[in-house]
Amino acid sequence: MIATPPDFNADFFRSALGRFATGVTIITTETDDHRPVGLTISSFNSVSLEPPMVLWSLSKAASSLRHFVHAQRYVIHVLAAPQLHLAKRFAYGPQAGRFSDLALARAPGGTLMLDDPECAAWFECHNITQHEAGDHLVFIGQVERCHRNFGQPLVYHAGDFDLTPSTEPLSND
Numbered sequence: 685m686i687a688t689p690p691d692f693n694a695d696f697f698r699s700a701l702g703r704f705a706t707g708v709t710i711i712t713t714e715t716d717d718h719r720p721v722g723l724t725i726s727s728f729n730s731v732s733l734e735p736p737m738v739l740w741s742l743s744k745a746a747s748s749l750r751h752f753v754h755a756q757r758y759v760i761h762v763l764a765a766p767q768l769h770l771a772k773r774f775a776y777g778p779q780a781g782r783f784s785d786l787a788l789a790r791a792p793g794g795t796l797m798l799d800d801p802e803c804a805a806w807f808e809c810h811n812i813t814q815h816e817a818g819d820h821l822v823f824i825g826q827v828e829r830c831h832r833n834f835g836q837p838l839v840y841h842a843g844d845f846d847l848t849p850s851t852e853p854l855s856n857d
């Protein structure tokens with residue numbers, strides 16, 4: 685069956701999608717000649733617990749597309765509120781300068797990642813499949829290693845970063 689054509693325009697669609705509050709991640713990998721590549725992504729979500737799988741989607745217009753298509757692994761960093769400046773840098777700054785002055789590390793499987801203890805969590809993923817979906821590619825990653833912290837998460841909502849501090853203390857479990 686063929687879907688009914690939309691009765692809304694792209695701006696309205698984007699605005700409606702923006703009502704869904706998300707966290708914010710930075711996803712990193714490296715080029716064939718070992719240069720770091722990364723960008724800000726909010727389309728991250730969980731898929732499967734057993735085996736552990738996650739997804740995210742990347743615009744076909746992204747300059748990093750080919751590097752993520754060819755990467756064996758990538759690391760998804762879930763950002764904490766104090767990392768707002770990194771979210772902006774990895775979304776709006778040129779790819780070439782995104783990693784300058786940042787400490788880098790290797791995840792246990794060898795994948796290039798940010799060495800930043802403020803990250804709320806990180807997931808080292810095996811790049812198992814990609815599905816074409818309109819103007820994006822949906823990446824499915826199988827999580828090989830992960831780590832989590834208990835800081836305040838960075839939240840994105842209605843086209844902007846949500847900086848309202850939570851009044852509730854975060855639980856430790």
Ligand SMILES: Cc1cc2nc3c(=O)[nH]c(=O)nc-3n(C[C@H](O)[C@H](O)[C@H](O)COP(=O)(O)O)c2cc1C
Pocket residue numbers: 708722723724725726727728741742743745746747748749771774775776777779840
């Ligand atoms: C909060 C936020 C979330 C974003 N999420 C996505 C996303 O899920 N997928 C995507 O393709 N771009 C997303 N972007 C846009 C990319 O971060 C941005 O276009 C980036 O410059 C692409 O880098 P590249 O062209 O060097 O690959 C997001 C931007 C922001 C500010």
